Amino acid sequence: MYLKQLHLINFKNIELAQLQLNKGINCFIGPNGAGKTNLLDAIYYMSFCKSFFNPVDSQNIQHKHDFFVIQGKYDVNNEEEHIYCGLKKGQKKQFKRNKKEYDKLSNHIGLLPLVMISPQDERLIVEGSEQRRKYIDSVISQYDKTYLEHLINYNKVISQRNIYLKKLKNLNAQAHEMLDIWDFQIIELGRKISHSRMQFLEELKPVFLEMYNFIAAQKEVVEFDYKSNLNQPDFEGSLKESREKDMILGYTTKGVHKDDVEFQIGGYPIKKMGSQGQKKTFLIALKLGQFKFLSEHKKRKPLLLLDDIFDKLDNERGDRLIELVGSDFFSQIFITDTQLNRIEPVLNKIQKESSIFMVDNGKFNN
Numbered sequence: 001m002y003l004k005q006l007h008l009i010n011f012k013n014i015e016l017a018q019l020q021l022n023k024g025i026n027c028f029i030g031p032n033g034a035g036k037t038n039l040l041d042a043i044y045y046m047s048f049c050k051s052f053f054n055p056v057d058s059q060n061i062q063h064k065h066d067f068f069v070i071q072g073k074y075d076v077n078n079e080e081e082h083i084y085c086g087l088k089k090g091q092k093k094q095f096k097r098n099k100k101e102y103d104k105l106s107n108h109i110g111l112l113p114l115v116m117i118s119p120q121d122e123r124l125i126v127e128g129s130e131q132r133r134k135y136i137d138s139v140i141s142q143y144d145k146t147y148l149e150h151l152i153n154y155n156k157v158i159s160q161r162n163i164y165l166k167k168l169k170n171l172n173a174q175a176h177e178m179l180d181i182w183d184f185q186i187i188e189l190g191r192k193i194s195h196s197r198m199q200f201l202e203e204l205k206p207v208f209l210e211m212y213n214f215i216a217a218q219k220e221v222v223e224f225d226y227k228s229n230l231n232q233p234d235f236e237g238s239l240k241e242s243r244e245k246d247m248i249l250g251y252t253t254k255g256v257h258k259d260d261v262e263f264q265i266g267g268y269p270i271k272k273m274g275s276q277g278q279k280k281t282f283l284i285a286l287k288l289g290q291f292k293f294l295s296e297h298k299k300r301k302p303l304l305l306l307d308d309i310f311d312k313l314d315n316e317r318g319d320r321l322i323e324l325v326g327s328d329f330f331s332q333i334f335i336t337d338t339q340l341n342r343i344e345p346v347l348n349k350i351q352k353e354s355s356i357f358m359v360d361n362g363k364f365n366n
């Protein structure tokens, strides 16, 4: 699978861009703020129907304009796929595949698998558990539609339960009866969600370790551990016991919406003990592991988007990463960097078909 053509109008700082893309490697080189990451974000948008960076859709429209359009032509197993996304201020976004609008955007997720590696991934390490859950959910949703449905339903149950808790004054028999109904679903759906998350992380672990050990040349020991709220011995009992507390707080404190994954280096949390380069290596290995995982599950190689990837890595790790990325294991790749003299030697080492686009002030030349 690869992206052949990209056409953008008023997407962030890119007023107009029409690009013919290379099946191999596409490099976008330019100064800070030029629009390199915005271009990657437009490609991300076509796979996930949303921005990687800004969840407020209307803020992705170029300032002083009232709409944006993103269009892409893909080759998927020698069939052409045309994706159109248009957003006009104050209106619902239009998302079409081959001129036909989707009934539900969730039906599109997974058609064009994609893995993005960005400096923003640091959020996965430094921020709270919500970031890690979102990450896991977005990967599983790319290959398992039922999971996405369970997750949507689970979130609806939690939000209805929370609305009810906020209005509740005391836990009388009627309140317990109502909560029993929601708690039954929290347990049923939660079990399925927790099981899928556990399976995914167990399968991801060996490929993640393989990638980490390759890039870091076995220099340190890393690990991740899934902590599911549902795995405590009597989850049902503890959900019931928390009702009083939930009523006071006005939200549900137990359930898979509180799950987490602990990232470790040398047996300690990487958030506290990892150096910047080690954290970066960890995140790259996680995402490349995800790439391998998705390739196997989708029987299709995802697009790989590498935003500012070589920053903070020492030469040895950088070289090993180049060796990896240059292998036939990866298909179409998009790379951004501020320096042409850092990218040119990389392309020479890789020996893959490539195009270089110079980016300045939202304009692209090659």
Ligand SMILES: Nc1ncnc2c1ncn2[C@@H]1O[C@H](COP(=O)(O)OP(=O)(O)OP(=O)(O)O)[C@@H](O)[C@H]1O
Residues within 6 Å of the ligand: 011, 012, 013, 014, 030, 031, 032, 033, 034, 035, 036, 037, 038, 039, 059, 060, 061, 062, 063, 308, 336, 338
């Ligand atoms: N809705 C918008 N309208 C106009 N400009 C926008 C909009 N959203 C973001 N921008 C601008 O886009 C620019 C950022 O572009 P981008 O993140 O693509 O830069 P970059 O080339 O990746 O830079 P860096 O090398 O610093 O990562 C900023 O100047 C930002 O103000």
